[in-house]
Amino acid sequence: MTLEAGECPNGHVSYPTHPRCPECGEPQEETHDLSGQTAEVVTWTKSTATPPGVRQPNTLAIVEFDVDGEAVRALGQVTTEDVETGDEVEPVHVEELRDPEVGLKSENPESQEWGGYRWDPV
Amino acid sequence: MGVAVIGASMTKFGQRDAWIRELLSQAGEECLDDADVTPKEVEHLYVSNMASGEFEGQTGVMNMLAHDLGVLPAYAERVDQTSSSGGAGIYEAWQSVASGASDMTLLVGGEKMTHKTTGEATDIIASITHPEEYKHGVTLPSFAGLTARHYLERFDAPRESLARVAVKNHKNGVDNPKAQFQKEITMEKALDSPIIADPLRLYDFCPITDGSAAMMFTTEERAKEITDEYAVVSGVAGATDTQVVHERDDPTVMGGVVESSKQAYEMAGLGPDDLDVAELHDMFTILEFLQLEGIGVADQGTAWEMAMDGATEKDGELPINTSGGLKSKGHPLGASGVAQGVEIYEQLVGEAGPRQVEADTALACNVGGFGNCVITTIMEAAE
Numbered sequence: 001m002t003l004e005a006g007e008c009p010n011g012h013v014s015y016p017t018h019p020r021c022p023e024c025g026e027p028q029e030e031t032h033d034l035s036g037q038t039a040e041v042v043t044w045t046k047s048t049a050t051p052p053g054v055r056q057p058n059t060l061a062i063v064e065f066d067v068d069g070e071a072v073r074a075l076g077q078v079t080t081e082d083v084e085t086g087d088e089v090e091p092v093h094v095e096e097l098r099d100p101e102v103g104l105k106s107e108n109p110e111s112q113e114w115g116g117y118r119w120d121p122v
Numbered sequence: 123m124g125v126a127v128i129g130a131s132m133t134k135f136g137q138r139d140a141w142i143r144e145l146l147s148q149a150g151e152e153c154l155d156d157a158d159v160t161p162k163e164v165e166h167l168y169v170s171n172m173a174s175g176e177f178e179g180q181t182g183v184m185n186m187l188a189h190d191l192g193v194l195p196a197y198a199e200r201v202d203q204t205s206s207s208g209g210a211g212i213y214e215a216w217q218s219v220a221s222g223a224s225d226m227t228l229l230v231g232g233e234k235m236t237h238k239t240t241g242e243a244t245d246i247i248a249s250i251t252h253p254e255e256y257k258h259g260v261t262l263p264s265f266a267g268l269t270a271r272h273y274l275e276r277f278d279a280p281r282e283s284l285a286r287v288a289v290k291n292h293k294n295g296v297d298n299p300k301a302q303f304q305k306e307i308t309m310e311k312a313l314d315s316p317i318i319a320d321p322l323r324l325y326d327f328c329p330i331t332d333g334s335a336a337m338m339f340t341t342e343e344r345a346k347e348i349t350d351e352y353a354v355v356s357g358v359a360g361a362t363d364t365q366v367v368h369e370r371d372d373p374t375v376m377g378g379v380v381e382s383s384k385q386a387y388e389m390a391g392l393g394p395d396d397l398d399v400a401e402l403h404d405m406f407t408i409l410e411f412l413q414l415e416g417i418g419v420a421d422q423g424t425a426w427e428m429a430m431d432g433a434t435e436k437d438g439e440l441p442i443n444t445s446g447g448l449k450s451k452g453h454p455l456g457a458s459g460v461a462q463g464v465e466i467y468e469q470l471v472g473e474a475g476p477r478q479v480e481a482d483t484a485l486a487c488n489v490g491g492f493g494n495c496v497i498t499t500i501m502e503a504a505e
Contacts, residue, residue, distance in 0.1 A: 014369055016254045022364060043275070043373065045267030046320040047259070051245035054259030062268055062368045073368040075268075077258050085275060097257045103245045104176065105256075112253040 003035040003091050003117050005065075005072050013067045015074045032067050034074065034091065038122055039063035041087045042073060053102030057081065061119050063089055079120040089119035124342030125219045126352045127501065129157025130464040133232075135333035135452035136302040142174045142183060142234040145334040147190045149457075150230045153336035154191070158348065159226060161192040166224035170201045170211035170231030171456035176246045178234055187230060197224070201456075204250050205405065207231060208335070208459020209360070209488025209497025215339045216358050225341055231460035232334030243330050247455075250491050252366045263327055265367050265492040266406035267319025272373050273408060274321065277423035281321060285312035286429040287407040288325040288449055294436055295446025297476040302331050302452030326407040331452030335461040342504075350504070353470040357390030357500035359383075363493050374423070378496030379416030379487060386485075386498040387418075394418035397440060398481035399469050401462040403489035404447040410434075413487050414442070417498065436479060444469065444477045459488035463499060470503040 006017030006028030013032065014022055021028050044061035059078040064071050079092060097116050100109035131152035133145055140148070146169065154161060169184040180186075184198040203210035208231040218224040235243050248261045273279060289309055295301040307325060315324035345352040361381035364370055370377065387393050394417060402413040414425035419440060428434050434442040445451050445465035448458055466484035468474045482503045489496050 016252065016366065022369060043268045043272035045264050045271060045322075046317070047261060047264040047267065048316070048320075049240060049244065049261070049263060049318050050259055051248055051261060052241050058259045058264070060258060060260060060264055060268065062272075062373070075255055075258065075260065075366075075368045085271070098259045104249050112257065114257050116254070116257055 002033050003074070005032045005034055005067060006030070007032060013070050013072050015072050034065050035117060037065060038088050038090045039065045039074070041083060041085055041089060043085055044078065044083050046081060051103055053099035059083060063119055076116065077118045079118045083121060088122045090122050091117035092120045094118050125216050125355045126340055126342045126345035127337050127355065127467050128340055128345050128349055128352045129153050129159065129338040130336065130467045131156050132300045132335040132461055132464050133333050134300050135331050135454060137236045138332040140332070141178060142180055142232055143186055143190065145234060145332060146183065146187045146230050146232045149232065149334035149336040150187060150191045150228065153228060153230070153338050157338035159338055163226045164193040164196045164228045166218040166227040167193050167196045167198040168201050168211045168214045168227065168229045169198070170207040170229065170460055172202055172204050172207050172233060173246055173455065174234070177238060193228065203495050204490040205455050206459055206488040206490030206495050206497050207456040208461065209486065209499060211460055212337070212463050212499050213358050213360055213497055215337070216355050219339050219341055225344060227339040228336065229339065229460060230334060230336040231457040233454035233456045234332045235330045235454060236332050240330060250494070255366065262492055263319045263322070263406065266326070266408055267322045269373055270322050270408040273411065276374065277426065279426035282309065282313070283426035283429045284326055284407040285309050287404060287410045288312045290435055291404060291443050291447040291449035294444050294477065295450030298446045298451060301446040301450050302329055303450040322406065328405050328448040328453040331454040333452060333454040333457050335457045335464050337460060337463050337467065351471045352504045353467050353501045354504060355499065356502045357386035357392065358497070359385030359389065360495065360497040362495045365494055367492050374412060376412050376416045376489070376493035376496065378493050379413050379489065379498070382496045382498040383417040383487065386500050390500045392483060392500060396483050397485050398483050399441045399444060399466065399479050400485040400487070401445060401465050402442055402447070402487050404443055404449045405453055405489065409489065410442065417485065417487060441479050444474065444479060459497060462486035462488055466501050470501055
């Protein structure tokens, strides 16, 4: 399980990856593993009305990584409710971010991956 | 070819016992009556609906409605564009008449949602997100919280400005007998309500709603034969933005709003200064600011000042959401964009009752997802 950003031949980077670059339409052939580097919190929220199978409250943040000078953002759960804009965070892997056996996708939980990275303030 | 709207209707929005079948047929029948059109005159039928399969196990709603309204053998199609399904229906209906494929097109939008728990309904709506977002439990309200915090911090806007949007739209909704809430709220109530997605609270969000709305489209030539009271669709366009919200260059810019409104203005030969009234997609209070900026009425980072100055009140410089907006009127997904069209039509033909403002040119902006897709419609009163 990686935290992988995609890069196209024109140097545009996105997270998550896409078959074609959202900016120029070229195939994204390169990838960058973001899991070993820190990021900065751009904004955050604490969601109290969560769907079935999701922790409550669910603190979420959009964070910004630096990939060769290009800002690349990602969204994820935060490990704590104590977070502020501008905080430095590091990705921490979690096996299951929400219960795949509950909710609309419980009929086919294998349709996607459920593990991923939370942001832990450094 | 000029495309006219000659009739409109809307069921009561709110918690209804009726299921999707009855809601759609109620609005459809009332629209036929309002336009004084017989079912057999209808050549195309569009049904805007996001998720009747997921909400109540009912699919094929266009064939159901075509049969129930007796419009057979009209061409029938379901239009799904998530929360902007209604606006997309307006676009489809406009295309059908403008292309010459149909001389009489009925659009009906509807959704039945309140029988699900808030969590279940939230999950159905959140299923539009990318798997990398969905697995984190992100919801549309949480996108609103993330964006609102960024907007308030970056543009130094007071928290009260968002509450003012809620208070205004509730006030407008009092005069709309079809609205889910016909009840004013105070600033204190808005600012003290429970946190849903910090910094946003309960009154920053629209409710979960059942309801349906409909509009009748025909050529301008035929409209003139039928009635003096009609409006013309002078501009309509749709656009998309990234599915993954954090991939946008600027989290406070809704690219779909900017692009669709730009195209709609060009088609109509008009600009933001020409608008007399507008219905914006206030699913969350912060969206009213992002759309005022996206459609060019306010510069980036300044729309909150319009709320604080009262410029968007019913008696202000540019009345926004005279219907009460999604905030107090309710948000039955597939019906909402059509209901926006119903409101601006009624304003343009002088049928808005106590909500009436002076208006010859009106805009409706219907947003799908968190700005994933947007339809902007401009209508003008008949000359």
